[in-house]
Each structure stands twice: as C-alpha cells, then as structure tokens.
Amino acid sequence: MRIGDLAKRAGTTTRALRFYESRGLITAHRSANGYREYNDDDFRLVKEIQTLQGIGFSLDDTRPFVDCLRSGHETGDSCADSIETYQRKLAEVNSCLDRLTSVRDSLLEKLAEALSRHPSPCEMTPRDSSASETEYQEF
Amino acid sequence: MRIGDLAKRAGTTTRALRFYESRGLITAHRSANGYREYNDDDFRLVKEIQTLQGIGFSLDDTRPFVDCLRSGHETGDSCADSIETYQRKLAEVNSCLDRLTSVRDSLLEKLAEALSRHPSPCEMTPRDSSASETEYQEF
DNA sequence: GCTTGCCTTGACGTGAGCGGCAAGGTTTAT
DNA sequence: ATAAACCTTGCCGCTCACGTCAAGGCAAGC
Numbered sequence: 578m579r580i581g582d583l584a585k586r587a588g589t590t591t592r593a594l595r596f597y598e599s600r601g602l603i604t605a606h607r608s609a610n611g612y613r614e615y616n617d618d619d620f621r622l623v624k625e626i627q628t629l630q631g632i633g634f635s636l637d638d639t640r641p642f643v644d645c646l647r648s649g650h651e652t653g654d655s656c657a658d659s660i661e662t663y664q665r666k667l668a669e670v671n672s673c674l675d676r677l678t679s680v681r682d683s684l685l686e687k688l689a690e691a692l693s694r695h696p697s698p699c700e701m702t703p704r705d706s707s708a709s710e711t712e713y714q715e716f
Numbered sequence: 717m718r719i720g721d722l723a724k725r726a727g728t729t730t731r732a733l734r735f736y737e738s739r740g741l742i743t744a745h746r747s748a749n750g751y752r753e754y755n756d757d758d759f760r761l762v763k764e765i766q767t768l769q770g771i772g773f774s775l776d777d778t779r780p781f782v783d784c785l786r787s788g789h790e791t792g793d794s795c796a797d798s799i800e801t802y803q804r805k806l807a808e809v810n811s812c813l814d815r816l817t818s819v820r821d822s823l824l825e826k827l828a829e830a831l832s833r834h835p836s837p838c839e840m841t842p843r844d845s846s847a848s849e850t851e852y853q854e855f
Numbered sequence: 856g857c858t859t860g861c862c863t864t865g866a867c868g869t870g871a872g873c874g875g876c877a878a879g880g881t882t883t884a885t
Numbered sequence: 886a887t888a889a890a891c892c893t894t895g896c897c898g899c900t901c902a903c904g905t906c907a908a909g910g911c912a913a914g915c
Contacts, residue, residue, distance in 0.1 A: 654830035
C-alpha cells in the first residue's frame, strides 16, 4: 500500500509517516515511480510508535522498540534495549510524579494562605466548576 | 539600578529581563541615555515571576500576580485573578498527576509482561542504578 | 486535453523561554 | 586616547513533532 493508505489505516497523516522515515524509524521501499510502498509489518511499526507515544514516549524513545520489531521479534519490547527504555521512562515518570506532588502541595499551601488573607466573602465558587476543558499543557 | 544590576540581584540574566519586558510583565522607565532604570519594586516583580516559574507556571500564568503587585497589593496573590490562576493550575496539576499515575501503571504492567516473556537470567541490574541524573524532560 | 487526486522533495512555521551574536552607543577608568 | 564594561535593538538558534504551503511529477476518469 502507499503512504496515503497507510496513513488512513493507522489513523495518522502522510506528513507524520514521512517524518518517521526522516528520523530513521520506518523505511519504505519505492515502487517504479518513486512512491513509497508499505506492507503489514510497516503498519505494525507505526502502531507501535503510536502506542508508545500515547504513553508519553518521545520518538527517539520508541526507536528501540521499532528496531526490535524490525529485527524479527514478535513484540517491540522483546529486546534488552526496550526493557531499559521502559525502566528509564519509569524512573522519569516517578521523579516527575514526586515533583508534581510537591508542586501540588505548595500550590495548596499558597492558595490557603492567599484565601486566608483575602476572604472574598461573596465568592465561594457559586457557579459550576467545569474545569474539564483544561487540556493539560505542561504538567 | 540598571538592567545588569537587577539581573545580578535577582540571579537571572539581562536577556531574561528584556524578555519579560517584551512580554509586558515588567516595564522599566528609561534614563536620559536610554538605559532601563529599575527600583526595588521591579526587583519584587522579578522575584515573583521566578517563584511562580519555579512551581511550573508559564510566563503568561505569572501575569495576574505581577499585575496584582504592580497595582499596589502587598502580595502577588491578593487579587481574584491570581486566586483563579492558582485554582486553574491546581486543576492542571491534578489532572496531570492522574495521567502520569496511569502512565506509570501501564508502564509497570508492560514491563512486567515483557520481563515475563524475556527472562534474561543474567541481568538482574547488577550495577548501581544511578538514575538521579534524569533531568525530567517531558514528564 | 483537462481535472482530480494521489505522490515527491524541500523549506519554513509553530510554542516557550530565553541564549548568543551583531553592530553600535555610553560611561568610566587608566 | 583608549580600553573595559556597560547598555541598546534586532535577529537567528535551540527542542519536538509534525502542519503548511510550494512547485512539480504521475495515474486515472471524463
């Protein structure tokens, strides 16, 4: 299949696929007219990338998994490098959790202090607090 | 004092101070030769910015606090907008904590699965696990 | 032949928070 | 007089994962 077909099947864009190729993650062989040709294995690679990106992996971090799949393994995490990446990511996530927890604590503290200084007697959040639209940016 | 003095006092750079000014956070009046002139109030503004940035606030998020100080309040969080920003940030942090927690769980799960498939009998992390240099990038 | 819809490469834009450099003006010390 | 150490504005660079043109080639239907 060609790049547009793969993009549709994988739910991504041609631009993303070409970008993955430029990063060396996937490599397509070309048909006579120069078009990229993909097979089902390539589809699996893209899916692996998407899954890992969904967990917060950078493209570089997905490389060991993609390489692992390309070297014939059944799953992307059947190789030592992938396991190490899991562990490194886990450590990152844990340290970030610690940091965010302390941030939350200091925020709660600051908020309590500020509220105690600034009573605001008529503003006890009277309306519905629909904060579900926060698209978690940096945190 | 001039921009270099303020930068030194606040432990930042002239480049950062000019950037804050370009974002409309601080405004210096100019002396006869065109140099920026700052006073102790400006120093407090910079300190407020730094404190909030240390908690993970974006520059834009520090704006209510800076405006609050500039409007004469004793603390940057004496104004309603600052309180709202606190609350919004708190919601963001909490949602991010939830997301990271589920990420950690799925990572642990995937790691366990992969390890059960890939015994690796001679690699039980024999060396010291000095993962303290991970500078928490995206997480 | 013309349009439509694929495909190609390449180069620039995005957002955050500055760093670094250029090219010049000002002040102070020697 | 001149060097050192400031200051000014302005513009490019950085990371990341692409989006968005731009300019053109290829294939198929009418």
